[in-house]
Amino acid sequence: MSTPANASRGTHLPAPAGVVHVLNPGDVAIGTRDDRLETLLGSCIAVVLTDPRRTIGAMCHIVHGRPAPAGERHNAAFADVAMERMFALIRARGITPGLCEAYVYGGGNMFPQVFRHAHVGDCNAACALQALADAGIRVLARDTGGQVYRRLSWTVGPLPPTVCAVSV
Numbered sequence: 001m002s003t004p005a006n007a008s009r010g011t012h013l014p015a016p017a018g019v020v021h022v023l024n025p026g027d028v029a030i031g032t033r034d035d036r037l038e039t040l041l042g043s044c045i046a047v048v049l050t051d052p053r054r055t056i057g058a059m060c061h062i063v064h065g066r067p068a069p070a071g072e073r074h075n076a077a078f079a080d081v082a083m084e085r086m087f088a089l090i091r092a093r094g095i096t097p098g099l100c101e102a103y104v105y106g107g108g109n110m111f112p113q114v115f116r117h118a119h120v121g122d123c124n125a126a127c128a129l130q131a132l133a134d135a136g137i138r139v140l141a142r143d144t145g146g147q148v149y150r151r152l153s154w155t156v157g158p159l160p161p162t163v164c165a166v167s168v
Contacts, residue, residue, distance in 0.1 A: 016155045023061040026077030030058040030089040031156050041106035041150045043121035045079070045128045048103040048154055048161055049086055049137070051095050057156035058086045062106075065120075065127030079127045087135070098136040103161050104128055105152050107144040121145065 018035035025044055031037055037059040039046050045062040060082035068078035076082040087097040107125030125144040132139055143150065143163055154161035 018156070021059070023059055025061050025063045026075060026082070028058070028060040028076050028082055028085045028089065030056065030086075030093070032056060033156050036153060036155045038151075038153045041152060042108055042110045043106070043119065043124060045104060045106040045121075045124040045144070046152050047083070047086070047128050047132070048105075048152075049090060049097065049100045050102075050156070051090075051100055054156060054158050056090065056093050056095060057154060058089050059152075059154070060086050062124055062128055065124035079124070079131060083128075083131045083135070100137055102132050102137050102139045103154075104132070104139055104142040104144060105150055105161070105163055108146050108148050108150070110147070110149075 016034055016036040019031060020036045020038065021029035021031055023029055023037065023039040029037055033055050037057055039059065039061045046059055048057060048059050050057045060076065062079045062082050063077035065079050067080045068075055072078060073081060076085050090097045090100060107121035109119045109121050122145065129139065141160060148165040151164040152161055
């Protein structure tokens with residue numbers, strides 16, 4: 001796996017002017033310009049949605065690419081629930097989700113000795129990308145797969161998210 005062009009290794013980001021939202025598995029958050037959205041990924045997937053002017057940003061941390069079972073329809077660890085919740089947050093700010101742009105990260109194979117081919121990270125990435133395609137949302141960049149953990153940070157504004165990839 002190649003390191004993304006915007007990757008930073010071992011650098012510390014300056015403090016944002018706004019609020020910092022640190023997402024754990026199954027979290028969904030929204031921020032406005034100068035807020036920072038951060039998470040750490042292995043096989044999980046993070047989807048970042050933003051309006052084209054980059055004044056609003058939302059992020060989710062998907063654990064399970066498959067649809068939520070009936071008893072888990074509240075659990076944003078599942079891709080369909082996380083995406084629905086993110087879309088609702090975007091709509092509440094007066095923005096149509098289909099007009100947003102997306103970035104997708106994660107989906108690594110954290111156990112390459114056990115899973116040499118298809119693995120949960122692949123499934124998570126495919127499900128997230130399909131959900132975005134179904135919603136008509138353009139993916140501007142993605143960094144998925146490989147055998148790395150990814151630290152993702154984005155300060156809502158004109159620059160793309162920053163990814164620091166760490167090999168397993």
